[in-house]
Amino acid sequence: MESKKLALLCRDLAENKKAEDVVVLDVRKLSEVTDFFVIASGTSEPHLRAIESEILGTLRSEHQLRPNSTDGHTEARWIVADFFDVIVHLMKPDVRAHYDLEGLWSDAPRVARTRRTRKAAETA
Numbered sequence: 001m002e003s004k005k006l007a008l009l010c011r012d013l014a015e016n017k018k019a020e021d022v023v024v025l026d027v028r029k030l031s032e033v034t035d036f037f038v039i040a041s042g043t044s045e046p047h048l049r050a051i052e053s054e055i056l057g058t059l060r061s062e063h064q065l066r067p068n069s070t071d072g073h074t075e076a077r078w079i080v081a082d083f084f085d086v087i088v089h090l091m092k093p094d095v096r097a098h099y100d101l102e103g104l105w106s107d108a109p110r111v112a113r114t115r116r117t118r119k120a121a122e123t124a
Contacts, residue, residue, distance in 0.1 A: 001063060003085035007036035007111065010088050013058050014040040017051045019090070023102060024111035035085040036111070039101055041093045045076040048090050052079050055088060 001009075007024050014022050019040035028035045042048035052070075059065040065083065072079035072090075078099075079090040089101060 001065065003035040004111070006059075006065070006083060007038050007086045009059070009063075010038045010055055010086060011040075011111075013055045014038065014051050014088075014090070017047070017054045019051045020093070021096075025102070025105050025108040026111055027105055027108045030105065030108055034082075034087050036087075037101065037105065037108070038086060038088045039096070040088075040090050041096050042090055044092075048076045048079055048092065051090050052076075052081065056081060059083075 004026075011022050011024050019042060022038070022040040025037040025039065026035070027037060040051060042051050056067065056070070067081040067083050067088075070079070070081045077092045077095045079088075081088040081090075091099070
């Protein structure tokens with residue numbers, strides 16, 4: 001799956017579980033490691049795990065995609081799923097504010113929301 005399409009799908013899946021402040025950063029011109037960051041907040045540890053489960057479960061069952069690695073399950077304050085070209089960061093609001101990834105990568109453009117539905121994005 002093309003990296004931008006994967007990032008947008010991850011955003012939609014996070015929003016399916018009521019993730020807050022979901023942002024997609026295009027870091028292709030700034031990083032040699034990845035193309036996109038998907039950053040989202042969850043209100044509690046169970047909420048973060050539910051968002052993670054939605055993303056990983058759907059990508060595995062519907063698209064046969066698994067992350068290269070994941071981290072942050074023991075104490076779910078910051079969960080990271082690395083899909084090589086897309087890295088998903090799920091954080092509690094206080095952790096997100098402390099590490100300020102959006103500020104750290106402030107030169108990265110945000111991928112704007114379009115009016116397309118998830119199904120339309122998957123077939124594009």
